Amino acid sequence: MAVVMSAEQLNTFLVEVFEQVADDFHVDEVSEGRVVMRLLTSDKHLRPGGTISGPAMFGLADVAAYVVTLAHIGPKALAVTTNCSIDFMRKPEAGVPLIAEARLLKLGKQLSVSDVMLFSEGMNMPVARASLTYAIPPKSMG
Amino acid sequence: MAVVMSAEQLNTFLVEVFEQVADDFHVDEVSEGRVVMRLLTSDKHLRPGGTISGPAMFGLADVAAYVVTLAHIGPKALAVTTNCSIDFMRKPEAGVPLIAEARLLKLGKQLSVSDVMLFSEGMNMPVARASLTYAIPPKSMG
Amino acid sequence: MAVVMSAEQLNTFLVEVFEQVADDFHVDEVSEGRVVMRLLTSDKHLRPGGTISGPAMFGLADVAAYVVTLAHIGPKALAVTTNCSIDFMRKPEAGVPLIAEARLLKLGKQLSVSDVMLFSEGMNMPVARASLTYAIPPKSMG
Amino acid sequence: MAVVMSAEQLNTFLVEVFEQVADDFHVDEVSEGRVVMRLLTSDKHLRPGGTISGPAMFGLADVAAYVVTLAHIGPKALAVTTNCSIDFMRKPEAGVPLIAEARLLKLGKQLSVSDVMLFSEGMNMPVARASLTYAIPPKSMG
Numbered sequence: 001m002a003v004v005m006s007a008e009q010l011n012t013f014l015v016e017v018f019e020q021v022a023d024d025f026h027v028d029e030v031s032e033g034r035v036v037m038r039l040l041t042s043d044k045h046l047r048p049g050g051t052i053s054g055p056a057m058f059g060l061a062d063v064a065a066y067v068v069t070l071a072h073i074g075p076k077a078l079a080v081t082t083n084c085s086i087d088f089m090r091k092p093e094a095g096v097p098l099i100a101e102a103r104l105l106k107l108g109k110q111l112s113v114s115d116v117m118l119f120s121e122g123m124n125m126p127v128a129r130a131s132l133t134y135a136i137p138p139k140s141m142g
Numbered sequence: 143m144a145v146v147m148s149a150e151q152l153n154t155f156l157v158e159v160f161e162q163v164a165d166d167f168h169v170d171e172v173s174e175g176r177v178v179m180r181l182l183t184s185d186k187h188l189r190p191g192g193t194i195s196g197p198a199m200f201g202l203a204d205v206a207a208y209v210v211t212l213a214h215i216g217p218k219a220l221a222v223t224t225n226c227s228i229d230f231m232r233k234p235e236a237g238v239p240l241i242a243e244a245r246l247l248k249l250g251k252q253l254s255v256s257d258v259m260l261f262s263e264g265m266n267m268p269v270a271r272a273s274l275t276y277a278i279p280p281k282s283m284g
Numbered sequence: 285m286a287v288v289m290s291a292e293q294l295n296t297f298l299v300e301v302f303e304q305v306a307d308d309f310h311v312d313e314v315s316e317g318r319v320v321m322r323l324l325t326s327d328k329h330l331r332p333g334g335t336i337s338g339p340a341m342f343g344l345a346d347v348a349a350y351v352v353t354l355a356h357i358g359p360k361a362l363a364v365t366t367n368c369s370i371d372f373m374r375k376p377e378a379g380v381p382l383i384a385e386a387r388l389l390k391l392g393k394q395l396s397v398s399d400v401m402l403f404s405e406g407m408n409m410p411v412a413r414a415s416l417t418y419a420i421p422p423k424s425m426g
Numbered sequence: 427m428a429v430v431m432s433a434e435q436l437n438t439f440l441v442e443v444f445e446q447v448a449d450d451f452h453v454d455e456v457s458e459g460r461v462v463m464r465l466l467t468s469d470k471h472l473r474p475g476g477t478i479s480g481p482a483m484f485g486l487a488d489v490a491a492y493v494v495t496l497a498h499i500g501p502k503a504l505a506v507t508t509n510c511s512i513d514f515m516r517k518p519e520a521g522v523p524l525i526a527e528a529r530l531l532k533l534g535k536q537l538s539v540s541d542v543m544l545f546s547e548g549m550n551m552p553v554a555r556a557s558l559t560y561a562i563p564p565k566s567m568g
Contacts, residue, residue: 085511227369
């Protein structure tokens with residue numbers, strides 16, 4: 001599973017294809033089978049009390065699984081999530097960035113499977129854990 | 143599993159405790175073990191092309207599971223999602239409201255388990271299916 | 285989603301391709317998008333106290349999702365489970381048959397998605413709920 | 427999360443409380459937040475062709491999540507699985523032992539959450555990945 005897109009290329013690609021949400025996310029690191037991303041938190045991601053909402057956590061996990069897949073197959077805008085299972089385990093720290101560490105567990109012709117841990121930056125224990133499956137479009141598409 | 147809150151009471155409660163997102167959702171129907179809700183779609187829920195985003199679908203499923211739980215235990219703001227498994231099966235129709243049908247499968251002292259189907263209004267086949275577990279706070283809280 | 289195999293054909297097919305476990309299961313009913321099956325319980329499926337074990341419940345849900353898929357695509361031995369999310373909600377009744385009601389929610393070219401409820405026969409509330417995804421082999425295989 | 431039971435104590439406990447299946451599993455290693463176990467494969471776990479069945483993989487993941495929980499809370503026979511999400515990613519190697527690496531991600535008063543990777547011994551890439559939630563009985567029980 002060789003890396004075919006850099007963090008910079010992935011950030012540029014997100015801006016091109018998901019202009020609406022590209023301001024919400026930043027790819028920090030890419031290496032073989034692994035990506036680190038962050039949520040660029042703004043008011044729309046917060047619950048009363050300043051903690052990050054469930055949909056915002058889901059959104060970060062979903063994008064991280066997409067990005068770790070693209071990092072290994074190249075820019076395919078049409079990959080789609082088919083399944084996500086997410087465990088919410090701790091309240092995120094208010095005012096602390098939310099970080100995703102995604103690992104690519106399987107890269108098949110039709111499906112990728114990834115595992116994502118979400119952390120409040122600087123904390124040891126994850127706030128959430130997700131596994132996601134993406135359907136990869138055939139080679140002629142994407 | 144008797145119903146203890148009406149659709150009107152649930153809508154009022156959402157406005158009180160989740161002011162930030164209450165404009166996004168509306169409870170249409172409540173009956174024993176079942177709730178029908180809708181996403182009041184606005185630009186922030188859409189992807190390019192006008193279809194509803196994954197996080198917005200997750201958000202509707204999550205709120206529907208919360209509401210079907212509250213409908214049977216009364217207003218407890220502190221119930222929290224512990225797990226969600228969601229299958230995305232079809233693209234939602236652009237410009238068509240997204241409807242959630244939530245069924246309460248288990249109501250224990252500590253946990254509720256619900257099943258949610260998401261539909262583009264008027265369509266037969268679901269766009270997504272989710273199961274969610276909520277942790278219910280002890281009686282002295284919530 | 286037309287039905288292309290009867291309950292009798294499905295039972296015969298299970299014996300041919302899964303001789304080792306075919307004695308464990310029986311297909312009771314097949315209709316459009318839906319199958320009812322049962323576990324033919326024996327000692328190997330039981331926990332101390334006589335209740336059905338978790339792996340036996342998983343096994344029934346898995347076979348039911350496979351059978352409801354085959355009922356609509358025909359006999360393809362090579363379909364494989366890619367994901368299962370299962371909620372265990374109540375202890376099954378000891379000495380009571382375990383029944384699965386499987387519904388086919390999506391039948392694509394590459395994937396099927398099913399929802400399975402498990403019941404102790406004669407009970408109203410499910411003991412478990414599962415959703416399963418099967419990868420369907422290309423037409424030249426299976 | 428301090429370890430309170432050794433591998434030897436856990437193996438002894440499994441024999442005491444799950445006599446029926448204790449011959450199927452062996453705890454190899456226990457450390458803080460982590461357990462390594464193996465399936466002692468016999469004919470009942472195999473599919474035609476000699477690969478390990480889905481229910482046997484589920485069973486190993488389920489026991490590993492139980493054991494990693496007990497390793498940190500002590501011997502409580504009554505802990506029960508409430509949810510499992512499992513991704514099947516590769517066919518296990520025929521004739522090769524199946525190994526589970528379980529990590530304890532959360533240990534609350536009422537729930538534990540664990541992540542389990544299953545490997546054919548000696549292989550780098552996992553055959554399956556599971557996340558499991560256990561409900562922990564109150565202190566007066568168990």
